[in-house]
Amino acid sequence: MEKETAYRSFFDNCAKPGKKFDDEWIDNFDETIIEEGEVVGSHSWNSGNPGAGADMTIIYRFRGLFFTNDDFGIDGPYEGFGEAAEAVDLLTVRDTTERIWVDLIVNPDCGPGEDCDA
Numbered sequence: 001m002e003k004e005t006a007y008r009s010f011f012d013n014c015a016k017p018g019k020k021f022d023d024e025w026i027d028n029f030d031e032t033i034i035e036e037g038e039v040v041g042s043h044s045w046n047s048g049n050p051g052a053g054a055d056m057t058i059i060y061r062f063r064g065l066f067f068t069n070d071d072f073g074i075d076g077p078y079e080g081f082g083e084a085a086e087a088v089d090l091l092t093v094r095d096t097t098e099r100i101w102v103d104l105i106v107n108p109d110c111g112p113g114e115d116c117d118a
Contacts, residue, residue, distance in 0.1 A: 030074045037062035040103060041085060045096040054098075057088050 037060030046054035057070040059081065066084035067076035078084035085091055091100060 033060050033062045033067050033074060034069070037067065040066070040081060041090055042099070042101045043088075043090050044098045045094065046098050047096045057090060059084050059088070059090060 039058055040061045041059035042056055044054075044056040055071060057068065060067045060069065061081070062077075065077035065079065066081055067074050067078070068084050068088045068090075069075075070088050075087065076084060078087065090102075093100065
């Protein structure tokens with residue numbers, strides 16, 4: 001319950017007064033994560049098949065929390081990089097894996113929901 005309260009507080013701080021948490025708000029929030037978040041990990045893959053045979057999974061750090069972006073859209077927040085990476089199997093090497101990249105410096109004094117510089 002404490003985790004949900006912290007996340008709700010985080011979203012309340014990101015929302016403008018009078019805004020509803022509707023699909024438009026979520027789309028705008030997702031765009032904000034992509035535009036303002038820091039990419040801290042990625043996993044690119046290519047199966048060689050036509051169509052959706054290649055893609056990339058990305059992990060963003062945004063305001064001290066982590067968000068994943070893959071075929072299914074943006075998910076999160078996660079409190080730690082490891083939790084986000086595990087949720088999308090970021091570090092799992094498969095036959096189709098082309099590249100795994102991680103660039104993460106963590107400030108141990110920074111808590112969830114805080115916008116901290118490393």
